Amino acid sequence: MREPASRADFEARLRRIGDERYHDKHPFHGLLHSGGCTMDQVQAWVINRYYYQSRIPMKDAAFMSRVEDPALRRAWRSRIEDHDGTAENEGGISRWLRLAEAVNLDPEYVASTRGVLAGTRFAVDAYVRFVRDKTLLEAVASSLTELFAPKIHSERIAGLLAHYDFADDNSTAYFQNRLKEAPKDVAFGLAWVLDHADTAEKQDACAAALTFKTDVLWSQLDALHSAYVAPARIPPGAWQPGEGQLEKAA
Amino acid sequence: MREPASRADFEARLRRIGDERYHDKHPFHGLLHSGGCTMDQVQAWVINRYYYQSRIPMKDAAFMSRVEDPALRRAWRSRIEDHDGTAENEGGISRWLRLAEAVNLDPEYVASTRGVLAGTRFAVDAYVRFVRDKTLLEAVASSLTELFAPKIHSERIAGLLAHYDFADDNSTAYFQNRLKEAPKDVAFGLAWVLDHADTAEKQDACAAALTFKTDVLWSQLDALHSAYVAPARIPPGAWQPGEGQLEKAA
Numbered sequence: 310m311r312e313p314a315s316r317a318d319f320e321a322r323l324r325r326i327g328d329e330r331y332h333d334k335h336p337f338h339g340l341l342h343s344g345g346c347t348m349d350q351v352q353a354w355v356i357n358r359y360y361y362q363s364r365i366p367m368k369d370a371a372f373m374s375r376v377e378d379p380a381l382r383r384a385w386r387s388r389i390e391d392h393d394g395t396a397e398n399e400g401g402i403s404r405w406l407r408l409a410e411a412v413n414l415d416p417e418y419v420a421s422t423r424g425v426l427a428g429t430r431f432a433v434d435a436y437v438r439f440v441r442d443k444t445l446l447e448a449v450a451s452s453l454t455e456l457f458a459p460k461i462h463s464e465r466i467a468g469l470l471a472h473y474d475f476a477d478d479n480s481t482a483y484f485q486n487r488l489k490e491a492p493k494d495v496a497f498g499l500a501w502v503l504d505h506a507d508t509a510e511k512q513d514a515c516a517a518a519l520t521f522k523t524d525v526l527w528s529q530l531d532a533l534h535s536a537y538v539a540p541a542r543i544p545p546g547a548w549q550p551g552e553g554q555l556e557k558a559a
Numbered sequence: 560m561r562e563p564a565s566r567a568d569f570e571a572r573l574r575r576i577g578d579e580r581y582h583d584k585h586p587f588h589g590l591l592h593s594g595g596c597t598m599d600q601v602q603a604w605v606i607n608r609y610y611y612q613s614r615i616p617m618k619d620a621a622f623m624s625r626v627e628d629p630a631l632r633r634a635w636r637s638r639i640e641d642h643d644g645t646a647e648n649e650g651g652i653s654r655w656l657r658l659a660e661a662v663n664l665d666p667e668y669v670a671s672t673r674g675v676l677a678g679t680r681f682a683v684d685a686y687v688r689f690v691r692d693k694t695l696l697e698a699v700a701s702s703l704t705e706l707f708a709p710k711i712h713s714e715r716i717a718g719l720l721a722h723y724d725f726a727d728d729n730s731t732a733y734f735q736n737r738l739k740e741a742p743k744d745v746a747f748g749l750a751w752v753l754d755h756a757d758t759a760e761k762q763d764a765c766a767a768a769l770t771f772k773t774d775v776l777w778s779q780l781d782a783l784h785s786a787y788v789a790p791a792r793i794p795p796g797a798w799q800p801g802e803g804q805l806e807k808a809a
Contacts, residue, residue, distance in 0.1 A: 329795060330795040330796065334795075336792065427682070427774035427775070427777065427778045428678055428681070428682070428778045428781060428782065430685075430774075431678070431681035431682045431684075431685045431774075431775075431778060432677070432678070432681045434681075434685060434688075435680075435681045435684060435685070438684075438688065520796070523795070524677035524680075524794070524796070525677075525681075527677065527794050527795065528677045528678050528681060528782075528794070531678060531782065531785050531786075531792065531794060532678065532778075532781065532782075532785075534785065534792065535781050535782075535784065535785035536781075542586065542781065542784065544774070544777050544778070544781060545579060545580040545584075545773070545777065546580065546770070546774070
């Protein structure tokens with residue numbers, strides 16, 4: 310039997326996965342944050358990333374459907390509220406649709422998920438199924454990409470505000486709120502994983518789950534870059550620039 | 560209630576999906592068949608396409624696991640035999656590994672599926688799950704991309720033989736055999752779909768299933784093109800040229 314790594318070493322192993330594989334290293338993000346994206350490319354990102362947002366509460370419900378412990382379900386439930394909203398909080402999905410409007414997309418078109426890239430669907434659906442099918446420990450570990458999210462959200466807010474006319478407090482509200490919400494989720498998730506991964510095998514499974522999740526995120530940006538950044542190859546059936554606009558361009 | 564289309568019109572609708580969306584229109588195939596691929600790109604294709612081959616018998620077993628009619632199971636069973644082999648027939652997976660050896664890849668490396676692109680995995684796994692989760696009619700309809708395969712196999716055999724030193728009867732045996740096997744499968748599948756899609760709603764579901772399957776195939780080539788054709792962006796963890804070679808290059 311291998312000994313499990315210490316808590317600190319195991320946490321360092323998980324953080325290294327982010328250093329090496331998190332999608333903030335993908336060239337599309339450099340393009341977006343530096344102002345190098347055309348408005349068509351920004352719209353393509355908003356349309357495709359919406360599909361990911363829209364599936365997150367389904368992923369969290371799939372997780373909760375398998376949790377027998379009411380305390381764990383209660384702790385997890387706020388994730389669904391953060392995305393779907395409550396009486397006091399409009400929720401992340403609604404905020405994302407405000408971003409869609411700000412970039413001149415019809416929010417009904419975006420919410421229909423028509424035109425989403427097949428590569429985006431396959432990656433996101435793989436994540437929902439992973440959480441539905443794997444152990445609870447692997448499911449929680451796969452959520453730990455939130456460890457690496459505050460940096461990308463901060464860069465994105467600064468980059469969008471600096472470089473694009475559409476960016477203001479309203480259109481970047483999604484990211485502003487995630488900066489507030491994500492830290493409590495990830496603190497809980499990280500502690501839960503460190504507590505429960507008490508063998509070397511379980512630690513390996515957690516590292517594999519987090520690696521899988523970085524693939525889910527990276528693969529979405531690959532599909533986006535391949536379809537909409539020169540030399541662009543838009544797959545059959547995917548969104549074509551000009552579709553789903555909020556108002557006719559002048 | 561809408562009336563269903565006639566048998567001939569419905570078949571024409573299915574064939575149009577192939578005309579518009581089958582992956583023979585993807586630029587990677589033009590590159591491969593015209594001799595424009597480097598050996599690294601041919602190797603990347605062989606490694607990634609192996610993942611698809613390796614999951615086809617699992618997909619067919621998932622289908623058979625839901626079929627109550629012994630006659631339909633018997634008709635379907637030959638698909639698994641064609642890929643996994645019998646006493647008399649080595650099977651498609653083994654033939655694909657002969658192709659791997661011919662392009663100087665270690666067949667054990669290829670069979671390990673290490674280095675397969677995440678985009679390939681997500682697309683192929685989506686297909687296996689589609690066949691496991693959807694109606695039997697949609698599952699059979701999704702197999703009808705075989706209608707369009709003979710043309711691409713013929714072009715591939717001719718293109719590989721004309722342009723690449725590794726290509727001969729041994730290394731192209733997979734495609735030669737598919738030309739013999741696929742027509743009987745697809746004749747059965749097409750007749751079954753035409754017989755069973757007896758409402759407009761079922762015909763729509765079949766068209767959507769076949770469209771989904773063209774997305775599965777196209778998305779694999781998008782991932783491959785994006786990773787390995789200039790400007791190449793190899794995702795973290797994916798195969799790097801030089802890995803998994805059968806023998807050291809001179």
